[in-house]
Structure formats: C-alpha cells, structure tokens
Amino acid sequence: MAVRRRDDPSSPLKELDLARMRRRHLKRVMAIESTVYPRPWSLTLFLSEIAQRNTRTYLVARHGGYVVGYAGMMFTGREAHVTNIAVDPDYHGMRVGTSLLLALVTEGIARGAETLSLEVRVTNIGAQNMYAKFGFEVTSVRKGYYVETKEDAYVMIVEDARSTDYRLQLQRIRDELDAHRNDETATDG
Secondary structure (H helix, E strand, O other): OOOOOOOOOOOOHHHEEEEEOOHHHHHHHHHHHHHHOOOOOOHHHHHHHHHOOOOEEEEEEEEOOEEEEEEEEEEEOOEEEEEEEEEOHHHOOOOHHHHHHHHHHHHHHHOOOOEEEEEEEOOOHHHHHHHHHOOOEEEEEEEEEEOOOOEEEEEEEEOOOOOHHHHHHHHHHHHHHHHHHHHHHHHOO
C-alpha cells in the first residue's frame, strides 16, 4: 500500500476517519508506537487491551485507509483514563491527535465518566497544550514515571467532565475541527 502523506494533494486530511482498533491495524500501530516512544508497548499488550471492550476503548485514525494515529482509554468507575495517544510524525500538526482525543473524551462521558485523567511527559509541551485545550489541568507530578528516560510525568485531570461548561468546551473544539476541514476543502480547488 502506498503511503499517503499530508503533502499529497489527492489525499486531503478532511478524509480523516476514526474506527475501533482491530487486529488488522496492529502492524501499523506498532510501527507508529516504535517511532514515537522510546519503550513501545508490545503487540501482546495491545491485543490484551483491545480485547477488554467493557473497560477499554482503542481507536485508530485513518487517512485514505492508512493508519496515521491511535489512542486508547480505560474506564474505571466514574473515571476515564487516557492510556495512550500517538500520531505518525508525518501527520503531526494536522489535528489528528485532537480528533482522537475528542472521540475518546466523548465516549468517556457517554460511559458515565465524571473525571478524565492522563499522564504526559513534562517535556512534551505540544501534547500538554493540546490537553489544556481540552480542559486538562496539571494536578501533580510523578517523579521518574517514564522509566526508560527517567523523565517525570505531569498528571493532568478534568474534574467535571459532565458539566454544561465542559460540553460547551468540547463543542467549540468540534467546531474548530469542522472549520479546519472546511478550510482544507476550500483550498483544494
């Protein structure tokens, strides 16, 4: 399969589609995982996670049928925890991560989550900015959380995910994504 890059005018990103992660996606997921993380998850771990459908959700983002990103969330009681989110570096800055996180958060709320949480590397400013846009706030630091790099993690939380204010915040993000895709359509000629 030919790789469809973001600079390919025949494959505008407006064609981004999200789907449940399946076994057939894992080869590409593993390729992205090993590119973006110093200590990637194993195939066995991904298989275990996607098998736990009652307490987990895993999505892939596809552009022209090609997996360009993925994300996962775990549900425990009234909390939904983002387990991972990764985007192919060729697609960074194209709102793939935003689209994935919006889908996860929306599902978390639909499943009854009142609190949303995640960990992020203290040096990953881009991800922190995206999470802040979604209302995540730093609540603590986990020292040495990322063992492979001895890096600390910020714990980021959204406290009242079921509030009207938060739903309005998510609607603004949806509107921004729609506007971005419409802008791409307009510039396609």
